[in-house]
Amino acid sequence: MIPKLLPFLCFNSLAGLCVGQGDIRGNGSLPKPSLGAWPSSVAPAGGNVTLRCWTPARGVHFALRKGGAALELPQSPGSPEGPGEFHLADLQIRNAGEYTCEYYRQASPDTRSQPSDVLLLLVTGHLPKPSLSIYRQGKVTAGEKVTLQCQMPGHFVVPMMFALLKAGTSSPLQLRAPTGKETDFSLGSVTAGDTGKYSCVYYQTRAPFWASDPSDQLQISVMVSPGTMSSDYTTGNLLRLGLAALTVVIMAAFLFEAWYSQKASTSGSSLSGPHWKPGAGALEQHGCWDPDYSEQCGRDTARSGAKAPPCLPGN
The missing domain is CATH 2.60.40.10 (Immunoglobulins)
Incomplete structure (x- = not known):
């Protein structure tokens, strides 16, 4: 079963990371x-x-x-x-x-x-740096929308673009064309993961691709309200929690099955052995266990004047 699942997991979960040396498309290209x-x-x-x-x-x-x-x-x-x-x-x-x-x-x-x-x-460093501002100052609550405005210091004839940067990231978060001298960047439904230092640059869209110095960094702090699920609970984390719960259920099922099998085996061995014929005291308490012994039990109790105990059917 597990070997059959590996190709499926490799294709769906790893998105092609299991491709080997023979990975060539149908048209012969790599x-x-x-x-x-x-x-x-x-x-x-x-x-x-x-x-x-x-x-x-x-x-x-x-x-x-x-x-x-x-x-x-x-x-x-x-x-x-x-x-x-x-x-x-x-x-x-x-x-x-x-x-x-x-x-x-x-x-x-x-x-x-x-x-x-x-x-x-x-x-960067070949054009004057822009300014970056936020429409709402101070800390931001998770789930809110944040708008940042990047503004260049002057007008340029050549086509320009703005890029929003975040410290620690390897590529711009967003690219926007200017409206006049500025442009707005929107961060919708922010989470704790959006906390950080932001800056912006503007640059030529054609060679020689001159770019400005980055703006001064702007710190954004996102507060997560108590009881609100943190952004750390991503889909991947929820899947891992689900798998862990499933593992616990499977282990519990195996333990229950082992306990039930052992109990059934013990009960079966006690019922399948030779009939046990109790003494008179036991007969008065529990009754008779088979028809032959029931008859003797009845005669004994009749002679003694005691009330006959109910007799159980034999095995």
């Missing part, structure tokens, strides 16, 4: 990888960023592209089971842009995967 930036895809000039290209396939080689052009960047040596990592040090404005990655097998370098989704790397 599935596209994912590309991420650490510590963040919005980094200051002079900083360092690591681009990580990941795929469930094993034993492959990775290639990085910027604006469609292949980059001659050495891939960090590591485990063949891990992602491909490309390090960008001392970032400059020339490093800003749109990146993708792909992978191939050494035995067939001409057969490459589909490119990953585009990752926009922004190098």
